Amino acid sequence: MGFFKGLRRGHTTDTVFAGVALLFGLFIVLIMGGIIYQLWLQSSVARQEFGWGVLTSSEYNPGAEEYGALSFIYGTLVTAALAILIAGPIGVGIAAYLVEIAPERVNRVLGFIVELLAAVPSIVYGLWGFFALAPFLRDYVVPPLQGVLGWTPLFSGTFFGATVFTASIVLAIMILPTVAAVSRDVLRAVPRDQREGMLALGATRWETFQRAVLPYAMNGVLGAVILGLGRAAGETMAVTFIIGNKPELFTSLFAQGATLASQIAGQFPEAGGVTLSFLILLGLILFVITILINICARLVVRLVSRVPKGGVRA
Amino acid sequence: MTMKRTEETMREEGRSGDREHRPNTRTTEVAGRSSGGVKSAEPVVTVENLSMYYGSFKALQDVNMRIDRNSVTALIGPSGCGKSTFIRSINRMHEIVPKARVEGKVILDGEDVYAPDVDPVRVRRKVGMVFQKPNPFPTMSIYDNVLAGIKLGGKRKKGELDEVVERTLRQAALWDEVKDKLKQGGTSLSGGQQQRLCIARTLAIEPEVILMDEPASALDPVSTQKIEDAMEDLKERYTVVIVTHNMQQAARISDYTGFFFIENMGDPGRLWEFDETSKMFSNPNRKETEDYVTGRFG
Amino acid sequence: MSSIHGNPSGYGRRKLMDRVMTTLAYLCAAAAIIPLTWIIVYVVIKGLGAWDAEFFTGLPQLFGDGGGVRNGIVGTLVIVGLATLMGVPIGVMAGIYLAEYGNNRFGTVVRFLADTMTGIPSIVVGIFAFGLIVVNTGGFSAFAGSVALALLMIPVITRTTEEIIRLVPDSIREASLGLGVSRWKTILRVVVPTALSGIVTGVLLAVARVAGETAPLILTILGTNFPISANIFDGPSTTLSLQIYQLGAQPSPEVVEVAWGAAMLLVLIVLGTSILARVIFRGQSVRGR
Numbered sequence: 001m002g003f004f005k006g007l008r009r010g011h012t013t014d015t016v017f018a019g020v021a022l023l024f025g026l027f028i029v030l031i032m033g034g035i036i037y038q039l040w041l042q043s044s045v046a047r048q049e050f051g052w053g054v055l056t057s058s059e060y061n062p063g064a065e066e067y068g069a070l071s072f073i074y075g076t077l078v079t080a081a082l083a084i085l086i087a088g089p090i091g092v093g094i095a096a097y098l099v100e101i102a103p104e105r106v107n108r109v110l111g112f113i114v115e116l117l118a119a120v121p122s123i124v125y126g127l128w129g130f131f132a133l134a135p136f137l138r139d140y141v142v143p144p145l146q147g148v149l150g151w152t153p154l155f156s157g158t159f160f161g162a163t164v165f166t167a168s169i170v171l172a173i174m175i176l177p178t179v180a181a182v183s184r185d186v187l188r189a190v191p192r193d194q195r196e197g198m199l200a201l202g203a204t205r206w207e208t209f210q211r212a213v214l215p216y217a218m219n220g221v222l223g224a225v226i227l228g229l230g231r232a233a234g235e236t237m238a239v240t241f242i243i244g245n246k247p248e249l250f251t252s253l254f255a256q257g258a259t260l261a262s263q264i265a266g267q268f269p270e271a272g273g274v275t276l277s278f279l280i281l282l283g284l285i286l287f288v289i290t291i292l293i294n295i296c297a298r299l300v301v302r303l304v305s306r307v308p309k310g311g312v313r314a
Numbered sequence: 315m316t317m318k319r320t321e322e323t324m325r326e327e328g329r330s331g332d333r334e335h336r337p338n339t340r341t342t343e344v345a346g347r348s349s350g351g352v353k354s355a356e357p358v359v360t361v362e363n364l365s366m367y368y369g370s371f372k373a374l375q376d377v378n379m380r381i382d383r384n385s386v387t388a389l390i391g392p393s394g395c396g397k398s399t400f401i402r403s404i405n406r407m408h409e410i411v412p413k414a415r416v417e418g419k420v421i422l423d424g425e426d427v428y429a430p431d432v433d434p435v436r437v438r439r440k441v442g443m444v445f446q447k448p449n450p451f452p453t454m455s456i457y458d459n460v461l462a463g464i465k466l467g468g469k470r471k472k473g474e475l476d477e478v479v480e481r482t483l484r485q486a487a488l489w490d491e492v493k494d495k496l497k498q499g500g501t502s503l504s505g506g507q508q509q510r511l512c513i514a515r516t517l518a519i520e521p522e523v524i525l526m527d528e529p530a531s532a533l534d535p536v537s538t539q540k541i542e543d544a545m546e547d548l549k550e551r552y553t554v555v556i557v558t559h560n561m562q563q564a565a566r567i568s569d570y571t572g573f574f575f576i577e578n579m580g581d582p583g584r585l586w587e588f589d590e591t592s593k594m595f596s597n598p599n600r601k602e603t604e605d606y607v608t609g610r611f612g
Numbered sequence: 613m614s615s616i617h618g619n620p621s622g623y624g625r626r627k628l629m630d631r632v633m634t635t636l637a638y639l640c641a642a643a644a645i646i647p648l649t650w651i652i653v654y655v656v657i658k659g660l661g662a663w664d665a666e667f668f669t670g671l672p673q674l675f676g677d678g679g680g681v682r683n684g685i686v687g688t689l690v691i692v693g694l695a696t697l698m699g700v701p702i703g704v705m706a707g708i709y710l711a712e713y714g715n716n717r718f719g720t721v722v723r724f725l726a727d728t729m730t731g732i733p734s735i736v737v738g739i740f741a742f743g744l745i746v747v748n749t750g751g752f753s754a755f756a757g758s759v760a761l762a763l764l765m766i767p768v769i770t771r772t773t774e775e776i777i778r779l780v781p782d783s784i785r786e787a788s789l790g791l792g793v794s795r796w797k798t799i800l801r802v803v804v805p806t807a808l809s810g811i812v813t814g815v816l817l818a819v820a821r822v823a824g825e826t827a828p829l830i831l832t833i834l835g836t837n838f839p840i841s842a843n844i845f846d847g848p849s850t851t852l853s854l855q856i857y858q859l860g861a862q863p864s865p866e867v868v869e870v871a872w873g874a875a876m877l878l879v880l881i882v883l884g885t886s887i888l889a890r891v892i893f894r895g896q897s898v899r900g901r
Contacts, residue, residue, distance in 0.1 A: 017796030018713055024705035025714065025722045028770065031763060032725045035736065038743035093640025101637055104412060110641055112890065117648045119886040121824025123856045124655065124875050130860075131868075132654050173647045180644065192410075193449035197512070200407060201463030201519055202439035204630035211462065215453035227731070234733025236827035237857060261735050265827050269834065283739040287732065294731035298724075425616050436616040436623070468622050 039284040045277035054281065060247040067278045069285060071247040075257040076289065079164060079239065080232035082253070083171035084179075087232075088225045090172075091179025095224075098180075099187040100209055111184075118177035126241030129170040134161030134242070137169070142254070157252045160244070165253040167243040171235055175228040182227055186220030186301075187213060223301030230293035234286060236261035260286040357421075358383040358522055358553045359404060359441075364418035365582070366399055366408065373399050375582035377418070379572060381523070386545065386554045388564035388591065391574035391606065396583025397557045398446075400574070401525040404555070405441035406434040423522070442521035446528040448508035450500030450515075456492050459500040459511055463519035478518050486514035487544040506537020513544065517552075524548065526556040530563065542567055561607055565595050573603045652883075655876050662873025672837040672859055678870035684855040685877070687840045691754050691833065691851055692823050694844065695761035699822075700815055703766040707773025707811075712799055714774070723774070729767035737763050738828025745832070752834040754841065754849040760828035765818040772814030776807045809892055816889035824882045826853040852878045 046054070050067055057068030094114065098107055142159045149155045159165070190213050198212035214221070244256025245266045258266075260282045271279055359381040366374040374396040381387050389397045402408040403416050406427060420427040427437050450459050460479045464470065479496065483489040488510040492503070500511055509529055516524055530538040545567050548554055558564050564571055571594040575586035587594065587603045598604045662678070670680030706726070710719055741760035746752055780803050788798040804811070829835070833849040835858050841847025850858075852874045860871035 014795045017799070021705055021709035021713055022718075024702055025709040025718070027702055028706055028722050028725050028729070028767070031740075031766070032729060034744065035732070035740040038740045039736070042739065042743045042747070090640045090643050093637050094644050097637040097641045101634065102641070110644065113648055114644050115890075116883055116886060117644060119820055119824075119882055120648070120651060121826070121853055121856075121878055121882055123824070123826045123853050123860075124651065124879055127856055127860050127871065127875055128651050128654055131658075132650070176644060176647075191449075193445055193447055194451065195410065196407065196443075196445060197449040197451065197515075198462065199410065200405065200438055200443035200445075201466065201515065202435055203463070203466050204435050204626055206630040206633040207466055207626065209633075211466075212451055215451070218453070230731050234731075234736070236733060236735045237853075240827075241857070241860070261733055261827070264735055264739070265830050268830055280739055280743075283736050287736045290731060290733055290736075291728060294728055297731075298727060422616065427616065429617075432616050433627070435627075440616060466626065 039287055043277055043281035043284050045274060046281040058249050062275050069282055071249050072258055072260045072263050072282055074249055076233050076259040079168045079171055079259055080229050082168035083175055083232040084225060084229045086172035087176045087179050087228055091176050092183050092221055094180040095183035095187050098184050114177045114180050122237040125170050125174055126238035129166055129238060129242045134166045137166060153251045154253055157254045159254045162242050162244040163254050164250060164257045167239050170238050170242055171232045174235060175231045178231050179224050179228040182224035183221050186217045190216045219300050223297045226293060226297035230290050234290045236265050240265045356383045360421040362419040366403055367415050369413040372582040375584055377585045379588055383553050384549055385569040386549055386567055387570040388568035389557045389572045390564050395574045395576045397574050398527050401555055401557060404525060405438045405443055409434060440521055441523045442516035442519055443525045444512050444516055444529045446531055448505055448512050450508050450511050452501045454500055455497045456500050457496040460514050460518050462515055482514040482517040485517050486510040487540045488514060506533045509533060523553045528557050575602050655879050658872035659876025662869045667873050674862060674867055678866040681855050681874045683840050684850050684852040687849045688851040691758045694758035695822055696819055699762035699765035703769025704773050706770040710774040711777035726767040726770045734764055734825055735827035738831035742831040751846055752848045753846050754833055754844040757829050757833035760832050761822040761825060764822050768818040769814055773811050776810030777803060780806045813889045813893040816885050820882045820885035824853055826857050829854050
């Protein structure tokens with residue numbers, strides 16, 4: 001096999017060292033395998049008890065032995081989608097500003113700020129979202145929003161601080177760095193001759209971005225957005241603190257909800273037996289969802305390198 | 315000292331209506347030569363005392379040049395002495411490089427390109443550019459590539475657009491090769507075809523001046539030949555300024571030739587000599603020019 | 613002959629569009645600054661009041677004045693420290709493997725898995741550590757928590773180490789190999805030291821990331837309001853992050869204030885480490901590049 005090729009040549013110590021290095025590479029594979037194995041093993045009780053029906057049932061009431069995962073899956077997907085709806089355009093906008101407009105100095109400072117935004121611990125976002133953002137939304141954002149859109153089911157009902165709406169906004173802020181950083185790298189990789197080509201035709205900066213840069217980088221930007229989506233789906237602590245943890249197929253964004261991750265984190269300390277196994281089954285579902293989203297994103301980003309470079313055909 | 319004299323020479327020539335001026339030439343008694351293939355004496359671009367900086371580095375110093383309408387001007391010289399930098403200053407394309415700045419004047423049809431109220435976007439509409447490396451837009455079809463510039467100006471009738479595509483592709487000597495696959499991607503073409511597509515794209519916006527930055531440097535001889543053929547026809551309608559490393563090419567296609575040179579390492583590039591092509595290649599005024607065109611260095 | 617001055621028909625609208633979109637881009641940039649500033653200012657305002665002697669020396673009190681977070685500070689140091697001890701060697705070695713021996717199919721698999729692992733929610737990694745250690749050893753422990761954190765660090769360290777080592781020019785390797793130095797010595801004595809500042813930066817960023825982690829710790833160390841267990845292999849432990857979660861959800865404002873104090877300390881540690889990582893990298897960069 002290929003990976004032994006490098007091991008054959010040279011001194012014995014070289015072979016030993018290469019072997020050791022290989023073991024550590026193997027370790028990564030083992031961890032991945034271990035994660036899948038444990039999720040499968042620890043959720044076996046719940047899987048045998050509930051079967052596939054757990055995915056389609058939204059009834060969750062451990063006291064009455066009702067275990068449905070649908071409301072958690074729903075909560076996860078809806079909050080993640082809302083978050084990316086907000087963070088996607090803004091993140092790409094930040095990237096566009098950094099690559100197309102910002103002078104060198106501002107670029108470095110703002111890039112650093114975006115990095116710091118990513119470094120703030122999830123739980124601190126939760127605390128801030130609950131005590132600072134939620135009251136702010138309640139007083140200044142929700143009343144005008146309901147004034148205009150209150151008639152739609154999406155924005156109906158009374159706004160209690162901890163809601164799907166608040167959680168989605170906090171999630172959006174949390175995934176903003178991911179979207180912005182990946183899109184920035186993608187936009188930066190667009191060859192300068194593409195911009196020059198459009199500018200030389202008498203295009204404005206916006207037209208150059210819209211007609212030459214963005215189409216060229218589209219796959220990568222899409223990948224950045226999907227990566228952000230995956231991050232939002234797996235985010236735990238902030239959501240646990242803010243979303244209200246009420247397993248429900250909500251229609252209003254001002255309702256409370258629960259996600260797969262928030263349910264695991266919130267209920268774990270009190271759980272045992274079937275309930276514990278069910279929580280780990282939720283973890284398995286979350287794992288599958290985020291892995292699919294991530295693989296999807298990486299495949300899309302990889303496509304970028306296949307875009308013809310606009311130069312002489314090889 | 316030399317500088318001052320050049321300015322005076324230029325003004326004098328401007329008055330006398332002489333077609334060419336001679337910056338930095340040591341001998342001044344060259345007036346009254348035959349006009350060769352030159353058809354018009356009207357300047358479309360006049361460059362006055364142009365210097366260019368990247369940050370504190372001076373890349374180009376005191377360039378003076380007059381570019382006549384419907385002429386082909388070739389710019390030659392060793393690598394790195396400011397030829398590309400110079401043509402970019404004509405349509406302000408250098409401005410996308412941070413910290414690049416220009417001193418002096420570029421007069422286009424009597425208007426200063428660097429006047430404070432001039433929008434570079436408008437300048438580039440009148441002064442098109444073809445780059446060294448073909449850069450068609452990979453996400454657009456051949457058809458849309460040609461129209462990329464026109465479509466910026468808003469909606470046009472389909473028939474009108476079809477007409478533009480055919481006309482410009484013909485002018486760029488590409489029509490026969492692509493007329494059956496206009497909907498294919500612009501990058502499906504060969505390098506030489508891509509470059510001609512880029513020329514067609516530039517022609518479509520109907521500029522007055524077309525700047526070409528070594529357009530054939532990366533191409534095979536056949537493609538180069540086709541581009542040169544196209545250039546011959548382009549002269550009828552446009553004014554062309556072309557940077558080239560190929561001395562034969564410069565001699566074949568141009569009416570005027572400018573030689574850029576750096577005397578000592580670290581100096582800014584200068585327009586060493588500028589004259590009619592026939593004169594530049596047969597009897598240049600300066601030794602460095604002669605050395606260069608005869609292939610003794612560079 | 614059209615003039616380059618003024619606005620011909622249609623151009624005004626294009627120019628306006630350009631202005632509008634440029635303004636929007638500026639607003640997006642501002643949108644990144646506002647939440648960060650808001651969070652930091654808010655955390656400092658709320659947290660500063662909690663910082664007194666008792667905050668650093670006492671234990672959490674769910675009634676009364678809220679007490680302090682001594683156990684959380686100690687727990688954070690112990691658990692993050694253990695995680696670093698386990699995660700750094702594994703992550704760096706795996707990175708060396710990928711950079712120096714990983715140009716083959718197995719390397720591609722490892723790289724892909726490492727990338728995918730960075731996208732796995734931390735709570736799922738917590739479940740793994742729970743199943744592997746808590747279930748098998750029969751109880752929550754600091755060790756289980758640090759294993760979870762180490763697992764979160766490893767893929768991050770692996771990928772940054774690989775990328776940094778790949779930046780080391782081949783000429784440096786060849787110079788050493790040409791002198792007859794064996795490959796492994798070349799890697800450990802020449803390549804790794806050349807890339808060291810970059811590797812340290814990657815490690816610090818990974819440490820900063822896991823120091824703020826909470827979710828996997830709920831499943832592995834559980835949390836406690838008492839002094840943490842002296843035996844890292846047995847008995848519940850706690851960290852600042854976990855305390856923010858548990859104390860912040862209490863009804864008493866005094867207890868919540870302690871949570872804010874812990875948040876301020878944690879933000880200080882995490883952002884401080886991130887900034888330090890940046891400074892190290894900028895100060896030295898990859899030599900020879």
